[in-house]
Amino acid sequence: MRGLRRNVTHPVTMRAVHALIAAHWRGLALVCVIAVTAQFLSEHYGGPAMLFALLIGMAFNFLAHDPATEPGVGLASRDVLRLGVALLGLRIAFSDIAALGLTNIEAILGLIVLTILMATLMARPAGRSWHYGALTGGAVAICGASAALAISAVLPKTRISERDTLLTVVAVTTLSTVAMVAYPVLFAALGFDHRQAGFLIGATIHDVAQVVGAGYSVSEAAGDTATIVKLMRVAMLPVVLVALMMVLRSEAGSKRITLPWFLVAFIALVAVANFMALPATLMDAAGFISRACLLVAVAALGVKTSLADMRDVGLAKVLVILGATFGLLLMAITYVGILT
Numbered sequence: 001m002r003g004l005r006r007n008v009t010h011p012v013t014m015r016a017v018h019a020l021i022a023a024h025w026r027g028l029a030l031v032c033v034i035a036v037t038a039q040f041l042s043e044h045y046g047g048p049a050m051l052f053a054l055l056i057g058m059a060f061n062f063l064a065h066d067p068a069t070e071p072g073v074g075l076a077s078r079d080v081l082r083l084g085v086a087l088l089g090l091r092i093a094f095s096d097i098a099a100l101g102l103t104n105i106e107a108i109l110g111l112i113v114l115t116i117l118m119a120t121l122m123a124r125p126a127g128r129s130w131h132y133g134a135l136t137g138g139a140v141a142i143c144g145a146s147a148a149l150a151i152s153a154v155l156p157k158t159r160i161s162e163r164d165t166l167l168t169v170v171a172v173t174t175l176s177t178v179a180m181v182a183y184p185v186l187f188a189a190l191g192f193d194h195r196q197a198g199f200l201i202g203a204t205i206h207d208v209a210q211v212v213g214a215g216y217s218v219s220e221a222a223g224d225t226a227t228i229v230k231l232m233r234v235a236m237l238p239v240v241l242v243a244l245m246m247v248l249r250s251e252a253g254s255k256r257i258t259l260p261w262f263l264v265a266f267i268a269l270v271a272v273a274n275f276m277a278l279p280a281t282l283m284d285a286a287g288f289i290s291r292a293c294l295l296v297a298v299a300a301l302g303v304k305t306s307l308a309d310m311r312d313v314g315l316a317k318v319l320v321i322l323g324a325t326f327g328l329l330l331m332a333i334t335y336v337g338i339l340t
Contacts, residue, residue, distance in 0.1 A: 035295040054170055119323070183200070
């Protein structure tokens, strides 16, 4: 009977797998090709790969609702995105964060909280709910495009549209690129030493890649400091996500909080990375897969957004992101200039 049962269920299972692949492979192939193209352009001509992926993806918006590609594009913008966010947990090392010292850790936490609150307060005059402020403020305060994608995954779709998410990703990626060039010059002109400049770069630039580029353009010491400070900000992503979910549950009148699988996986991988000795090759592979997943997800998000939609986003939404960015910069400069 056991053998007969296996023979009966196996074909059904295989048909389900084949149906799943048949439904999604075209859309996944599309966004993967876009992601590879974006990475090629980034490596050979400069500029952030995520921005290229967004722009190229938007050129293929006519395929967003095609029955052949829509399921795969949706899978990439949802599940592939969450896998990429989960794998970020392997990058967090408690020993590196502890090396910052308690005062600097407290300062980074304060900057994150104040930046999110600032964006939330600015969202209302811009005609948006606090949800948009949390999305943009979290992206600015934590880790740019990655944080924007993770936060949008837990916010209700009735409050945050994919257009809002795309705008945030485009804005923080563009601002990060500008900051990568401008901030080292600015901090040198203000008379900060390499350690202080590294702290400021890590505390204010949105995306990890641009932090690394800006930090090591100053010096190795500045680059090391900037990277550690940035990873401290990344480590706060699950904390912010849980806090948002608590507020959302309270807003909905519910006391139960169900953590999404990618957040549980993020926390579990942080524990694995810090309490187990993992091979360097495995860590490198996980980092590559995480970056690839996020790039593919951004490409999918681009495919799902039309230029006509982006034309109507409104200046006020952009000003929220700019305000949060410059507010974070001024607060960080004030902290370093007065207290360090």
